Amino acid sequence: xxxxxxxxxxxxxxxxxxxxxxxxxxxxxxxxxxxxxxxxxxxxxxxxxxxxxxxxxxxxxxxxxxxxxxxxxxxxxxxxxxxxxxxxxxxxxxxxxxxxxxxxxxxxxxxxxxxxxxxxxxxxxxxxxxxxx
Amino acid sequence: xxxxxxxxxxxxxxxxxxxxxxxxxxxxxxxxxxxxxxxxxxxxxxxxxxxxxxxxxxxxxxxxxxxxxxxxxxxxxxxxxxxxxxxxxxxxxxxxxxxxxxxxxxxxxxxxxxxxxxxxxxxxxxxxxxxxx
Amino acid sequence: xxxxxxxxxxxxxxxxxxxxxxxxxxxxxxxxxxxxxxxxxxxxxxxxxxxxxxxxxxxxxxxxxxxxxxxxxxxxxxxxxxxxxxxxxxxxxxxxxxxxxxxxxxxxxxxxxxxxxxxxxxxxxxxxxxxxx
Amino acid sequence: xxxxxxxxxxxxxxxxxxxxxxxxxxxxxxxxxxxxxxxxxxxxxxxxxxxxxxxxxxxxxxxxxxxxxxxxxxxxxxxxxxxxxxxxxxxxxxxxxxxxxxxxxxxxxxxxxxxxxxxxxxxxxxxxxxxxx
Numbered sequence: 298x299x300x301x302x303x304x305x306x307x308x309x310x311x312x313x314x315x316x317x318x319x320x321x322x323x324x325x326x327x328x329x330x331x332x333x334x335x336x337x338x339x340x341x342x343x344x345x346x347x348x349x350x351x352x353x354x355x356x357x358x359x360x361x362x363x364x365x366x367x368x369x370x371x372x373x374x375x376x377x378x379x380x381x382x383x384x385x386x387x388x389x390x391x392x393x394x395x396x397x398x399x400x401x402x403x404x405x406x407x408x409x410x411x412x413x414x415x416x417x418x419x420x421x422x423x424x425x426x427x428x429x430x
Numbered sequence: 431x432x433x434x435x436x437x438x439x440x441x442x443x444x445x446x447x448x449x450x451x452x453x454x455x456x457x458x459x460x461x462x463x464x465x466x467x468x469x470x471x472x473x474x475x476x477x478x479x480x481x482x483x484x485x486x487x488x489x490x491x492x493x494x495x496x497x498x499x500x501x502x503x504x505x506x507x508x509x510x511x512x513x514x515x516x517x518x519x520x521x522x523x524x525x526x527x528x529x530x531x532x533x534x535x536x537x538x539x540x541x542x543x544x545x546x547x548x549x550x551x552x553x554x555x556x557x558x559x560x561x562x563x
Numbered sequence: 564x565x566x567x568x569x570x571x572x573x574x575x576x577x578x579x580x581x582x583x584x585x586x587x588x589x590x591x592x593x594x595x596x597x598x599x600x601x602x603x604x605x606x607x608x609x610x611x612x613x614x615x616x617x618x619x620x621x622x623x624x625x626x627x628x629x630x631x632x633x634x635x636x637x638x639x640x641x642x643x644x645x646x647x648x649x650x651x652x653x654x655x656x657x658x659x660x661x662x663x664x665x666x667x668x669x670x671x672x673x674x675x676x677x678x679x680x681x682x683x684x685x686x687x688x689x690x691x692x693x694x695x696x
Numbered sequence: 697x698x699x700x701x702x703x704x705x706x707x708x709x710x711x712x713x714x715x716x717x718x719x720x721x722x723x724x725x726x727x728x729x730x731x732x733x734x735x736x737x738x739x740x741x742x743x744x745x746x747x748x749x750x751x752x753x754x755x756x757x758x759x760x761x762x763x764x765x766x767x768x769x770x771x772x773x774x775x776x777x778x779x780x781x782x783x784x785x786x787x788x789x790x791x792x793x794x795x796x797x798x799x800x801x802x803x804x805x806x807x808x809x810x811x812x813x814x815x816x817x818x819x820x821x822x823x824x825x826x827x828x829x
Binding site: 315316320321322323325326329344347352354355356357358359360361362363365 | 448449453454455456458459462477480485487488489490491492493494495498
Binding site for chain 4: 581582586587588589591592595610613618620621622623624625626627628631
């Protein structure tokens with residue numbers, strides 16, 4: 298499967314909970330960081346958009362947890378993006394454990410851009426991320 | 431709507447990100463804490479089960495983010511639980527902002543219990559949580 | 564020992580790490596939340612000050628970890644505040660486990676207010692917090 | 697200044713709080729990860745020691761926050777280790793912003809090893825980390 302963007306990570310011990318595995322919520326951190334790095338790779342800074350009053354927000358996530366990552370695991374995240382409607386996009390993101398390329402997690406993350414009034418709108422600077430479709 | 435369990439919270443500033451709103455991943459912390467407090471209210475300690483080698487794990491989440499919570503917001507989470515199969519259960523959890531009872535988030539969290547070998551199984555001590563169904 | 568402000572907490576499982584104890588960094592979350600609630604009790608909103616361009620920042624912390632908190636522990640934090648210089652204050656904060664009032668942690672947190680240019684200054688709205696001295 | 701170990705990082709947006717800067721507590725995550733990677737580089741796995749009942753714990757931290765890191769900042773942490781007593785060691789750790797090598801934070805982290813009974817002891821496998829002194 299081809300990805301528009303990939304990013305490598307290593308589990309840090311503080312991300313593991315008392316079960317000794319990466320806590321469920323932490324995967325959303327990994328996924329978010331990958332999306333923001335993808336945007337940066339297209340010249341779009343999430344922090345800079347926020348300062349200008351444009352808020353990219355997640356409206357829905359679906360995450361399938363297939364295998365737990367543990368202390369020291371190296372992994373990578375593959376990302377693709379698709380348009381869902383005029384004002385909505387969907388990132389599909391998969392996490393693979395490095396040493397055996399086994400799929401650890403799949404996610405669909407639906408998002409929109411809010412203008413200064415909090416209304417969803419078609420932010421012009423985001424149009425370019427759909428070019429690969 | 432009736433809930434088997436509810437729990438009150440207040441947003442803490444460190445849970446907000448550079449958009450000034452609660453970060454997406456943090457809601458999973460709130461949801462997890464509510465599930466664990468629900469289990470405790472039924473006499474089941476997540477930490478104690480973990481020590482005995484029984485791992486409750488989330489296998490899938492679906493979360494709809496409907497409204498952002500911000501610094502200082504008080505809110506509560508309502509929880510219901512249903513059996514999905516012999517070895518799977520589903521928690522449905524909704525978050526409401528306290529001051530206007532507006533729905534902020536809905537979630538379905540599918541989980542299973544893993545035995546010491548990592549295999550899904552029907553943990554006897556969890557059967558009682560389905561009694562309300 | 565008397566405190567200008569106290570706040571109660573309960574450990575949440577996601578705050579525990581693979582040692583099964585609250586992770587060192589999480590205590591700073593507890594301490595910060597207590598400081599911000601203290602400020603609120605004096606009519607000062609950290610988030611609102613931030614929006615107005617006044618940044619309260621920590622410049623130094625000293626923390627002694629005396630006893631680990633674990634899953635389910637209830638505890639409370641006592642806070643006092645003292646002036647260190649014209650533009651610096653110090654919060655002294657202690658954490659006590661509820662069930663035996665045993666001291667779990669002591670902290671000294673030195674802070675200053677930065678104006679819009681990032682320079683330390685004497686923020687007028689903060690003067691009132693030193694009234695108890 | 698020479699360091700026994702260094703590690704590079706990049707700020708992730710979810711680590712920033714509503715002030716738009718890395719939250720104070722997050723630096724402790726960075727510092728911990730660096731210590732654990734240093735230990736790994738000496739053949740010592742923190743997670744593995746924990747499983748064997750040896751708990752490395754922090755007993756005191758002193759942190760001076762000299763400059764805030766923000767979204768996108770790359771930085772590195774330099775670490776040295778010294779013996780403080782038979783059962784105590786001290787990591788001194790400094791954080792530098794990559795683009796100008798400016799010092800962002802200095803920390804002294806005092807730690808000990810606890811045996812299965814929770815008593816501080818001289819863990820044989822840790823002796824080698826003091827070899828550089």
